[in-house]
Amino acid sequence: xxxxxxxxxxxxxxxxxxxxxxxxxxxxxxxxxxxxxxxxxxxxxxxxxxxxxxxxxxxxxxxxxxxxxxxxxxxxxxxxxxxxxxxxxxxxxxxxxxxxxxxxxxxxxxxxxxxxxxxxxxxxxxxxxxxxxxxxxxxxxxxxxxxxxxxxxxxxxxxxxxxxxxxxxxxxxxxxxxxxxxxxxxxxxxxxxxxxxxxxxxxxxxxx
Amino acid sequence: xxxxxxxxxxxxxxxxxxxxxxxxxxxxxxxxxxxxxxxxxxxxxxxxxxxxxxxxxxxxxxxxxxxxxxxxxxxxxxxxxxxxxxxxxxxxxxxxxxxxxxxxxxxxxxxxxxxxxxxxxxxxxxxxxxxxxxxxxxxxxxxxxxxxxxxxxxxxxxxxxxxxxxxxxxxxxxxxxxxxxxxxxxxxxxxxxxxxxxxxxxxxxxxx
DNA sequence: TTATTGGGAGTGAACGTTCATTCTCATTTT
DNA sequence: AAAATGAGAATGAACGTTCACTCCCAATAA
Numbered sequence: 395x396x397x398x399x400x401x402x403x404x405x406x407x408x409x410x411x412x413x414x415x416x417x418x419x420x421x422x423x424x425x426x427x428x429x430x431x432x433x434x435x436x437x438x439x440x441x442x443x444x445x446x447x448x449x450x451x452x453x454x455x456x457x458x459x460x461x462x463x464x465x466x467x468x469x470x471x472x473x474x475x476x477x478x479x480x481x482x483x484x485x486x487x488x489x490x491x492x493x494x495x496x497x498x499x500x501x502x503x504x505x506x507x508x509x510x511x512x513x514x515x516x517x518x519x520x521x522x523x524x525x526x527x528x529x530x531x532x533x534x535x536x537x538x539x540x541x542x543x544x545x546x547x548x549x550x551x552x553x554x555x556x557x558x559x560x561x562x563x564x565x566x567x568x569x570x571x572x573x574x575x576x577x578x579x580x581x582x583x584x585x586x587x588x589x590x591x592x593x594x595x596x597x598x599x600x601x602x
Numbered sequence: 603x604x605x606x607x608x609x610x611x612x613x614x615x616x617x618x619x620x621x622x623x624x625x626x627x628x629x630x631x632x633x634x635x636x637x638x639x640x641x642x643x644x645x646x647x648x649x650x651x652x653x654x655x656x657x658x659x660x661x662x663x664x665x666x667x668x669x670x671x672x673x674x675x676x677x678x679x680x681x682x683x684x685x686x687x688x689x690x691x692x693x694x695x696x697x698x699x700x701x702x703x704x705x706x707x708x709x710x711x712x713x714x715x716x717x718x719x720x721x722x723x724x725x726x727x728x729x730x731x732x733x734x735x736x737x738x739x740x741x742x743x744x745x746x747x748x749x750x751x752x753x754x755x756x757x758x759x760x761x762x763x764x765x766x767x768x769x770x771x772x773x774x775x776x777x778x779x780x781x782x783x784x785x786x787x788x789x790x791x792x793x794x795x796x797x798x799x800x801x802x803x804x805x806x807x808x809x810x
Numbered sequence: 811t812t813a814t815t816g817g818g819a820g821t822g823a824a825c826g827t828t829c830a831t832t833c834t835c836a837t838t839t840t
Numbered sequence: 841a842a843a844a845t846g847a848g849a850a851t852g853a854a855c856g857t858t859c860a861c862t863c864c865c866a867a868t869a870a
Contacts, residue, residue, distance in 0.1 A: 614819095645820075645821095646820060646821045646822060647821085648820070648821060648822070649819065649820045649821070652818090
């Protein structure tokens with residue numbers, strides 16, 4: 395009974411975040427007014443404010459949800475039988491399979507983090523988390539001798555994040571951009587960067 | 603005499619754009635108020651509006667200036683004795699030498715183009731211009747047999763733009779990001795993507 | 811030379827609007 | 841009855857923009 399109450403609260407919060415996501419993806423943080431979000435969530439402002447204390451809290455809530463999702467997705471790499479295959483799966487999941495709205499929202503968060511100090515902190519926290527996971531992933535691969543040993547893991551992690559940002563950004567800004575078409579080139583490039591020099595052979599192939 | 607008048611007008615406009623750039627880079631388009639810009643330009647609102655009809659016109663003006671600068675920078679590649687050297691120079695010029703403010707401003711324009719339809723048109727126009735130039739650059743290199751022939755030039759251009767976006771974005775969002783350190787890896791990757799298979803040898807070297 | 815005129819440069823208070831947030835009150839649940 | 845949930849009008853601050861006005865200086869008229 396007291397279980398259900400907390401559950402209801404949590405559900406309502408999730409609904410509100412869903413509505414906010416739609417509004418933000420459509421119009422951006424600044425142009426999406428609380429009234430819009432209230433409309434989308436079929437709820438009055440007064441009531442909405444009982445669930446989230448501010449607009450910023452909505453953004454933070456969305457960030458947290460995304461973070462949980464992003465972190466979970468790293469399991470893909472661990473489960474894969476071979477490093478590059480796992481990496482390819484991760485890349486596809488993050489950069490191709492996401493909907494346009496999800497990508498747009500991601501850009502929106504990135505852009506907003508440049509402005510709102512609190513969001514910036516939250517975002518950089520998430521970034522650090524992801525970065526650590528990438529670094530860990532690379533380290534593990536190096537330990538298994540699946541990638542070259544003479545690699546600046548830190549710089550390599552930067553490159554991977556940079557590629558992710560670039561893909562996301564291009565998708566959200568250029569409607570004609572075809573992620574599906576570009577991904578193989580990206581993966582080939584990354585393989586060239588990370589793979590051990592002697593098994594460069596399948597460098598152009600997307601799958602073994 | 604009538605020459606000087608137009609000149610003065612133009613100078614004043616440039617000063618205003620400089621001030622606006624500083625404000626936008628610092629606070630973003632939405633949080634930089636016209637009052638802020640007026641303060642930065644040491645000018646009253648009424649007077650500023652004699653030079654630019656709206657806030658949006660300021661953004662457009664900045665876009666145009668950047669476009670001119672970006673387009674001009676492609677001469678770097680044409681002048682270089684060898685393709686990859688020119689490309690490296692271009693990359694350095696665009697991605698490392700730029701000040702933090704310039705990069706931030708660039709991100710701001712990209713983000714804003716997702717919202718303001720007029721800015722979006724202008725931005726996509728510029729993007730198309732740059733993209734064409736990259737494609738032309740690649741085509742010329744292919745003609746000179748400096749890069750591999752079996753290359754999807756369109757996709758390759760996308761990859762290059764994506765890398766540029768990623769670098770800009772990372773710089774503007776992550777203060778600890780070291781573009782200088784990452785650039786060699788990026789260039790090596792790009793070389794791996796574009797170079798003819800038989801001269802892969804200096805793939806790890808930054809300069810011949 | 812001095813006085814008059816004209817117009818562009820510049821000012822800053824004021825306006826109308828939008829927006830996040832709060833207040834008050836009604837309805838439902840416990 | 842008391843508490844939780846909900847609605848929606850009200851509030852006040854911030855913003856882009858406008859407007860009535862002043863200042864300055866060059867050209868003309870006296």
